[in-house]
Amino acid sequence: MIKTIATTPYSDQKPGTSGLRKRVTHFQQTNYVENFIQALFDSLPDKDGETLVIGGDGRFFNDTVIQIAIRMAAANGFGKVIVGQGGVLSTPGASHIIRHYNASGGIVLSASHNPGGPDGDFGIKYNGTNGGPAAEKITDAVYARSKEITQYKTVDTPDIDLSTIGVETVAGMSVEIIDPVADYAALMETLFDFDAIAAMFASGFRMQFDAMHAVTGPYAKAIIEGRLGAPAGTVINAVPLPDFGGGHPDPNLVHAKDLYDLLMGADAPDFGAASDGDGDRNLIIGRNRFVTPSDSLALLAANAHLAPGYSRGIAGIARSMPTSAAADRVAEKLGIEMHETPTGWKFFGNLLDAGRVTICGEESAGTGSDHVREKDGVWAVLLWLNILAVRKQSVDEIVREHWATYGRNYYSRHDYEEVDAEAANRLMADLRAKLPELKANGLAGRQIVLADDFAYSDPVDGSQTNGQGIRIGFADGSRIVFRLSGTGTVGATLRVYIERYEPADGDHDRETQEALSDLIVLADEVAEIKARTGRDVPTVIT
16 A cells, blocks of 8 residues: 655755765665655656666665665556665666666666765665666756655555565565676677687686675676686675775775785786776776776777677767866777767766767776666776787787877876865856966966866757866866866865876876876966865875
């Protein structure tokens, strides 16, 4: 029987670039989860009898919210819910399941790369029928509804057993528990030459994949060790844990330092990789060669044709605005479309659906293709393995050949986390006001050819997105970008992106921070970062 429960609205349920993210304790407030899910269901035009996918990265509170969502889905008229066994689905895995089973959409429970546990973070995101993050018209509608909601619907049934594959019924609605890996692994086999990769492992190729006690553990074990025959132990930290084993599941050089140290050591394996909490990000390291996410995007695009799924070539490339311009040079050489979008994978969806681009990427360690509508960490690792198997070169050799062809974009991101939100907003507002003067007069003797607050006009549907970050571009191809992130849960995160282009015949062997040192000084001077934030150094440098 459907129950209607009275509730009062919350004012802070505005989804960011990746859904609604808060501390676990914030989500545990009375009816906080129920309000948001009901606001979502109220904002969906067609749900009666439809199929809804539900899954998450296994973090703390994941299992509780799945049970709430199942009961509310039954009360709100859905005909079927598909859930990953144990409540687990990677974000790209969920995207594929939505598309594969023609679901109307899906609820993805994750705070991505943010820490988990009772004192950690949690998140709820909705993906549409194309498998991609909900369009802004949906998230705006959800936020508007959340501010006026007075009741939610649920059914009074016991929790269902998520541990066993099979079909159950909740208040007349079918709930199917599926293997979270099987359909995704089958998709990967259609894209990559598994035989060639398996032969490479059989010949002695060594790899380490760090799943960071997050969602890709089961995926990597099943595919890399299972189907590709890599030795047992190739995948480490493979069991998803509610608190990610006490670690921070962000695959960068700070939180995956052990992997980096291993690959830089005397007896390093040939290849190292990691993925994050929900499986949509990746870290790529070769023996003695770290590959930046921006470079990885460019390299994958330049070599995608070596994998069977992309043998006909790619239609185009899209990158988020803060991502380096390395991919632009690949697109120019290939004679294909290149698109610069705001940060957030949802901005790639229209381009992918329209066939305008095939490969997309963000500097924040996310790359993917038109196989799903999310960035995909395991996919990126498998494409790298396919390229290595075909080219029969080391990661370092492939990277160096790429720079010798296209030039090198020295690139780094400086994050100032949990900055006072008011101070961060003032910094951005005052910097924005300086832009006309900067373009007219330059900065420290450097000619500025671009100074704006990035705005994006979607070439497919014509929608306009403004205020996406401040760009300062110099005549020599260098760039400084300032942006406030939408993925944090406390205060504000100021992100500063610094980029310097070195031509194909230039010096490609400088240490990155040293190569960018003059631009780092300029970034602080023009934005007054230290004075306004009280931070002498960034929280994280990647």
